[in-house]
Amino acid sequence: MSSRKGLILCLKCPKSSLFLNHRGLRTSACALTTHGRGHDGPRVSHHPIGLPRFTHRPIDKNLSITHHRHHNEADSGHAREPRPLVLLFAWLFAKPSHLKKYCDFYLEHGFDVLTARLTVSELLRPKKVQSVMTNVLDLCHEGPRQEQPLLCHAFSVGGYMYGELLTNLARDMEKYPEFGRRMFGKIFDSPIDYYGVPKGVARAITNDKEKSQRIEKSVHWYLEKFRPITHQYIRASDNVHANEMKTPGLFLYSLNDPLCNPEHIETLAKTWRLNGIEAETAFWKRAPHVTSFKMYPDEYKSHVIDFIWRTGIPGHRMPRIQPPVQEEPEEDFREQQILKMALA
Template structure:
């Protein structure tokens, strides 16, 4: 099955100097409303958009978002943590991070992005960003916390691009963010490195084939994809979101490269923001918590404490 849709994905028709780009050939994730078992707690999850899950330790009434405004049918009473997921993150894995914030009295919104949505930003990642930005604008005025992973940094950057286009309207939304944590953040330079690994984690041959396609895609579809990646990366570096930042990285992670996060951190510090980096000598991409749980929690809790958000340690 993988070979079949990869063959479709890498098929490009070049005619008279124009590239005919394919429509969605990537499978979309299936989201469900179901309890998720976390660390010593049962979290209730509900899909509020095709790419957004609401996670709470309260068994809330059925949440529904107006598809045009993203306004929920019930008020949000708690502060929110926005988790920007890595590619193809499993709900059980996301729940481990959500549990850290549920214990601090937060509800959590988990935001995902499919391979197709990353490949075609205008119809994909930018739509996710638009929905999330509207959601944050119209639901609750409580503090917000960001905890993002890998390609989630790019999806958030697309939100920042839209926010700076109407600063008068959206800067108040960004000003409600009081903390941001970036775990294994990846930008345009790492897309050909990490994207194929995320799609085909156990097949080296398909990884290399897909990597060749992604490089060609970025070259031939500059106006449809690459220029958007570049713009988002630029805005992420000069972010209008001024909340203190924590970067969690590893010297052995080729996807969320250490020097990329350090460059962003240095840029933010020079602009007057408070930022820090926690770097492990050896730790896989988006698996720092699994490999170094106590150090990971200590770094996150210390950051939350500095932001005035820590209630209790797990």
């Protein structure tokens, strides 16, 4: 509909209403949750059974950090290497309770955890995403954290968030000169590229097929209407594909996940390998979007642990294990695609 303030698009669903206009976006969604109460909020200490003592601190509604109390010391009290820090980039509508199992997994094995989340309206504003990623970069270079080795674990649209982080990094390389040296690897779980954003947003808002299709068409219209925003999505995607830091990557996905493209993932991984960059893929036949860890926890952890050991990132406490054996995707990818279509 039109108004004196410009063209406005209203997407409605049972849990939320999303308003888009050419001057910006705003959202009213009771389903959206936030992390903590910001800088002035209290620091909450957690002491889970079997885990080292650590502190959880909300930074703002997008970011929170959980770190071990003895940041640079081993449990024995002797000096040790700085603990590694994992950047956990969440999927849309991910709640702290959803992310807890990933946080606990990394905390248990010696990592500190920095979590980043976005709302739908923020995802549709690249400038806002870049602002959040600037805060991530600043936190990575704050105090003792500037010495920590880094790992990125991104879920779904978290892959796009990582692309915007690279956009900021390219723009302010002098401000973050050591970031590339500190980043040892990245893990993408069910990654959604630029072309999957409309469907990803629609499926995140509602499971109703008819409403989902309307929202998807609306987002397509939005991306076509506001080309400067679209170009920013494409640039972030290009940053991930270029991988100029040559950081090793692990891709985890499901063949019957309607939101990510297995062929695209395998092609990207193969391109990296041809350019001398380590890139591994692991897949499952049946798992809804970003549920592989829940459905196959032992296999999932095994792939992640094996990858972390191969990155050479220092300071972690991951056990040495034998990774599960999988068929090579490149050799029988056509059969996998046939299976995927049969399961759809």
